[in-house]
Amino acid sequence: MTGTLKLPHEGTPGSSAEGLDARLVVERGAFRLDVTLTAAPGDVVALLGPNGAGKTTALRALAGLVPLTGGHLRLDGAELDRMSPESRPVGVVFQDYLLFPHLSALDNVAFGPRCHGVPKSQARAQAAVWLDRMGLTEHSSAKPRRLSGGQAQRVALARALATRPRLLLLDEPLAALDARTRLDVRAQLRHHLADFEAVALLVTHDPLDAMVLADHLVVVEDGRVVQEGTPSDIARHPRTDYIAHLVGLNLYRGEAEGHSVRLDAGPGITTTEDLTGPVFVAFPPGAVTLHRDRPTGSSARNVWRCEVAGLETHGDQIRADLAGELPLAADLTTVAAAELDLRPGAPVWATVKAAQTHAYPA
Amino acid sequence: MTPPHLTGAPAGPRTDRPRRRRARGGAPLPLLLPALAGLVFLVLPLVALLIRAPWRSMPELLTSPEVWQALQLSLVSATAATAVSLVFGVPLAWLLARVEFPGRGFVRALVTLPLVLPPVVGGVALLLALGRNGVVGQWLDSWFGITLPFTTTGVVVAEAFVAMPFLVISVEGTLRAADPRYEEAATTLGASRFTAFRRVTLPLIAPGIAAGAVLAWARALGEFGATITFAGNFPGRTQTMPLAVYLALQNDPDAAIALSLVLLAVSIAVLAGLRDRWMTAS
Numbered sequence: 001m002t003g004t005l006k007l008p009h010e011g012t013p014g015s016s017a018e019g020l021d022a023r024l025v026v027e028r029g030a031f032r033l034d035v036t037l038t039a040a041p042g043d044v045v046a047l048l049g050p051n052g053a054g055k056t057t058a059l060r061a062l063a064g065l066v067p068l069t070g071g072h073l074r075l076d077g078a079e080l081d082r083m084s085p086e087s088r089p090v091g092v093v094f095q096d097y098l099l100f101p102h103l104s105a106l107d108n109v110a111f112g113p114r115c116h117g118v119p120k121s122q123a124r125a126q127a128a129v130w131l132d133r134m135g136l137t138e139h140s141s142a143k144p145r146r147l148s149g150g151q152a153q154r155v156a157l158a159r160a161l162a163t164r165p166r167l168l169l170l171d172e173p174l175a176a177l178d179a180r181t182r183l184d185v186r187a188q189l190r191h192h193l194a195d196f197e198a199v200a201l202l203v204t205h206d207p208l209d210a211m212v213l214a215d216h217l218v219v220v221e222d223g224r225v226v227q228e229g230t231p232s233d234i235a236r237h238p239r240t241d242y243i244a245h246l247v248g249l250n251l252y253r254g255e256a257e258g259h260s261v262r263l264d265a266g267p268g269i270t271t272t273e274d275l276t277g278p279v280f281v282a283f284p285p286g287a288v289t290l291h292r293d294r295p296t297g298s299s300a301r302n303v304w305r306c307e308v309a310g311l312e313t314h315g316d317q318i319r320a321d322l323a324g325e326l327p328l329a330a331d332l333t334t335v336a337a338a339e340l341d342l343r344p345g346a347p348v349w350a351t352v353k354a355a356q357t358h359a360y361p362a
Numbered sequence: 363m364t365p366p367h368l369t370g371a372p373a374g375p376r377t378d379r380p381r382r383r384r385a386r387g388g389a390p391l392p393l394l395l396p397a398l399a400g401l402v403f404l405v406l407p408l409v410a411l412l413i414r415a416p417w418r419s420m421p422e423l424l425t426s427p428e429v430w431q432a433l434q435l436s437l438v439s440a441t442a443a444t445a446v447s448l449v450f451g452v453p454l455a456w457l458l459a460r461v462e463f464p465g466r467g468f469v470r471a472l473v474t475l476p477l478v479l480p481p482v483v484g485g486v487a488l489l490l491a492l493g494r495n496g497v498v499g500q501w502l503d504s505w506f507g508i509t510l511p512f513t514t515t516g517v518v519v520a521e522a523f524v525a526m527p528f529l530v531i532s533v534e535g536t537l538r539a540a541d542p543r544y545e546e547a548a549t550t551l552g553a554s555r556f557t558a559f560r561r562v563t564l565p566l567i568a569p570g571i572a573a574g575a576v577l578a579w580a581r582a583l584g585e586f587g588a589t590i591t592f593a594g595n596f597p598g599r600t601q602t603m604p605l606a607v608y609l610a611l612q613n614d615p616d617a618a619i620a621l622s623l624v625l626l627a628v629s630i631a632v633l634a635g636l637r638d639r640w641m642t643a644s
Contacts, residue, residue: 063550085549098547102565115552
């Protein structure tokens with residue numbers, strides 16, 4: 001598989017010798033990480049999960065900074081877990097970059113090639129090419145403390161790429177940047193990752209970063225993979241509250257019988273899909289309509305009695321957090337919120353049209 | 363709008379500072395009096411040294427060959443002792459700071475022991491270890507024909523014994539404060555642990571090493587007890603400045619004062635140098 005032709009990941013990608021094939025098991029005290037990761041050269045995989053899920057531990061295990069307590073780790077057919085960290089063809093971009101403060105940007109990038117036995121002048125020439133590719137030629141003699149966050153991030157990326165790794169690891173690559181730089185850097189990073197011919201794996205807790213940068217998402221919670229797939233797949237079919245919350249969906253589990261689903265949370269819900277057995281039902285907060293009195297003429301068949309638990313402003317919208325028969329999130333305009341006289345504790349009726357719900361097998 | 367900015371001094375603090383100082387008030391007498399007495403106690407001897415200094419005969423005293431000999435020997439042996447401390451002390455500090463091993467706390471205590479040990483005891487211990495009939499010394503003598511006591515090398519050994527802990531403690535502290543993840547970053551770039559130490563850690567902790575070296579050098583320069591016990595007091599061979607001062611005090615007090623002033627000047631220079639190093643280190 002080349003970098004330009006990418007097939008969607010269904011089933012088991014990277015089953016050939018090329019690329020990454022790993023099952024990482026790391027036990028530390030009560031915490032156990034057990035994730036399986038496969039990727040073909042040219043793939044960009046994102047490990048997405050809440051803080052403390054074990055994402056960074058997985059990344060450190062891949063780099064050899066944390067020993068595996070079990071599983072296997074193969075890269076392009078080589079047994080990586082038998083190799084010392086310094087001999088692994090793995091490049092890492094650390095969260096706070098860890099650029100060597102006493103070396104110029106150029107010497108930071110030349111550090112890797114130098115360690116691989118490239119003579120000094122040649123290593124610096126290679127480093128200059130990398131910095132040029134990152135648009136940093138004029139900063140090549142600058143010490144890291146004189147670089148902006150975005151520049152430091154690109155130097156760190158150049159430094160990691162200069163060793164020509166077969167696996168590039170990025171730990172929260174955009175977390176250290178302010179909102180404005182983040183947009184630019186994200187676009188540049190996407191561009192550089194698209195050019196990268198080997199496996200790239202990034203760790204992030206930001207779903208937007210993951211979805212923009214990666215073509216395959218692996219969602220990790222509490223040390224385990226809870227879901228994986230393409231970004232759009234995961235956004236449409238979340239399987240845990242965490243992901244549903246990330247992509248802004250109301251998500252419920254239940255038992256389907258034809259078009260009606262009995263939710264584990266209590267009430268029933270009518271859907272357009274015709275399914276049987278355990279299912280997930282999801283709908284966006286925007287699909288929820290709120291009423292002060294029980295709606296009578298409404299065509300919506302899903303009607304629940306709720307109570308306002310909290311209100312939050314999202315841009316020009318208000319997100320209402322509702323408790324009651326069915327806990328759910330609803331989006332409405334500020335005008336609508338004022339008309340309904342929404343405030344914490346206020347009783348409301350919520351309706352959702354069946355056409356706006358989405359059910360899929362669990 | 364901005365005349366205060368043009369003058370370079372922000373307007374706020376300038377008006378605030380005197381008010382704040384007044385608000386904090388004076389120190390209570392039970393603290394102030396002993397504090398001043400302590401200060402006088404520390405400064406008075408140095409002032410006395412300056413008052414009683416034979417300024418007129420100074421050039422003549424300081425250019426005598428004995429003084430030059432002692433000064434030269436002191437500078438050379440203190441520098442050599444510092445070099446020895448660096449070669450062995452920096453790796454020792456790295457071991458204590460970066461490698462987990464059983465009994466690490468005990469080893470650290472052993473390393474710091476010479477800091478608090480009376481130097482004379484150190485000298486006696488060195489004799490028992492490296493003396494001609496010492497535990498190791500007898501083998502050095504019969505196998506390699508090396509004798510350390512009462513030689514210039516012996517001076518260096520005695521000074522290094524006393525000075526090295528200062529360097530180890532200083533460097534270890536800097537190493538602990540330095541982020542070990544830089545070494546990890548170096549490792550992921552293909553550096554062995556030694557290369558990571560040499561090319562990343564060492565430059566990062568250079569200010570701490572410099573501060574430790576200056577401390578060790580100053581300690582070695584002033585070393586008296588261990589030196590006179592282990593290396594004796596032979597002019598030109600083992601008689602360093604502090605020994606010369608002590609001896610001169612018996613028969614030529616003016617020379618002793620002159621020599622003391624030289625050591626005082628060196629100490630002040632060291633202190634000034636150290637201040638800068640420590641500023642940059644932290």
